[in-house]
Amino acid sequence: MSANTCRYRPGLRHWHPLLASRALGRKPIARTLAGERLVLFRTAGGRAAAVAETCPHRRMSLAAGRVRGDQLVCTYHGWSFDPEGAIRCPLMPSQALRHQAYQVREAHGLIWIRKSEPSTSPDPASQAPDPNPPLPSWDTGGLALAGVAFHTVPAPLELTLDNFTEVEHTSTIHQVFGFSEPQAIEHRLELEPAATRVWNNGPQKAFPPLFNGFIDNRPGDTFANDWITTFDPLLTVYDQTWTGPSGRLRRFRLKVVMFFVPIDDTTTQLTTFVYSPKVLPGRLHRWLAAPIIKAVTAHELNLDVWALAQLADLDTELTPRMLGPLDRVLLENRRRLKPAYLAEPER
Ligand code: FES
Ligand SMILES: [Fe+2]
CATH class of the missing domain: 2.102.10.10 (Rieske [2Fe-2S] iron-sulphur domain)
Known part of the structure; x- marks a missing residue:
């Protein structure tokens, strides 16, 4: 290319x-x-x-x-x-x-x-060297890093972002982190000039027994997502929490910080930081729990990659009348992606 x-x-x-x-x-x-x-x-x-x-x-x-x-x-x-x-x-x-x-x-x-x-501007005032922006930073919320995962997605940046900012597919594609009933999801979208934010709340799918072994979440919990996407670079921070039937927030939560790295027109790399509370004492967490939490998250991301690999074509245009209520963020993300990744900066 x-x-x-x-x-x-x-x-x-x-x-x-x-x-x-x-x-x-x-x-x-x-x-x-x-x-x-x-x-x-x-x-x-x-x-x-x-x-x-x-x-x-x-x-x-x-x-x-x-x-x-x-x-x-x-x-x-x-x-x-x-x-x-x-x-x-x-x-x-x-x-x-x-x-x-x-x-x-x-x-x-x-x-x-x-x-x-x-x-390349002839204006001497703009001849200064390009600004050197600081590296992105994020709040880990006091959680421990479980690991960093890399995934290669055979899809353009826009379609990859679409997948990772809507939750409708979590009922069908995902095995662990997902909603059991999409029609029961409460959804809210908040828009800022440089960011989009979605909240989703609904019944969690049953966790696999292995995962239930060291976390306190249970079938019937309410799964809550708070996802914020920013565009310089393209990055989504996913805060995921669970609440038990009594309304008590579960101790186990998951924070995922995902960078969408454009490789070429049809390939996107995901670079993903996974954070959780320490669920086992001392080094047991680092040696046993953290690798499992990272592996489960990476497995869920593999399912996303699989889904995106099945797209019948890679046209990035959206058809608004075909979008559902959980897809509104897609159009908003498109608007913010354009100045950040698709337009040359003003000189
Ligand atoms: S091709 Fe001649 S030095 Fe590299
Ligand atoms: Fe997904």
Whole structure:
């Protein structure tokens, strides 16, 4: 795919969590982000860096290169690239050549990427370097991280977001976290210029016995969702709680922070942080409960991926008269997605 044809390319100006820090050793790794093929590498000093994959000399993949000091060395003719994109060419040492480099940060155990493009405006007032937005942050609500999951969805960003902001499908697709009766769901939608928020309340499906072993939730509980979606980058924070028949809030709750990372026009990566209370004492929680909570959540996300893989076509247009009462947020998300991912920023 050509870099210029990916319609989410404007979204590269946002920070995206692309892969786990521990996945990047001394061997360069090729990845695609919003249609742009890039190579990540780690310098001898441990700094993570990313440059465009194609060597500008004679088009060798820099993923086949090797790291020497703070340079990524192309395996074909030995040109080398530093993390800022400065090129050293053995036969033209005085030439000031540059290659596309990406901004890279490491936080929360992940590697985050964004692209800062120089202004092309003739207005001198706009010649300042692009702002360097802070990495996204979120409130963990005092919960413990159960794990981070990665999923690759064979669907465009819009259709992937559609799935993860409506709950109607939780009755049919999901096995654990879902409503037993969609017609009994109370639903509320709140709109802000930069965010959408949905609340859903209704009867929870029966949990599988294994899961019931260490959480206090029970069949017949009310399942409550509070989901907030923001768009710079595209991110949904899911707060999920359960209430028993007596009206008492259960101790077990689940917080999921999901980044929607556009890979290309028809592929989206989900990078998902899963949080819960500590349900077992001491290290037992970290070694036993946390992996199970993460695995159950990842399993539920696999079901979403399966559902999205069955879409008969990947047209992102919605037909308003075919949308149900739980789908109203989809149209609102479309409106906010456009300036964030589909329109070039004003210069
Ligand atoms: S193709 Fe990379 S140095 Fe020649
Ligand atoms: Fe789902």
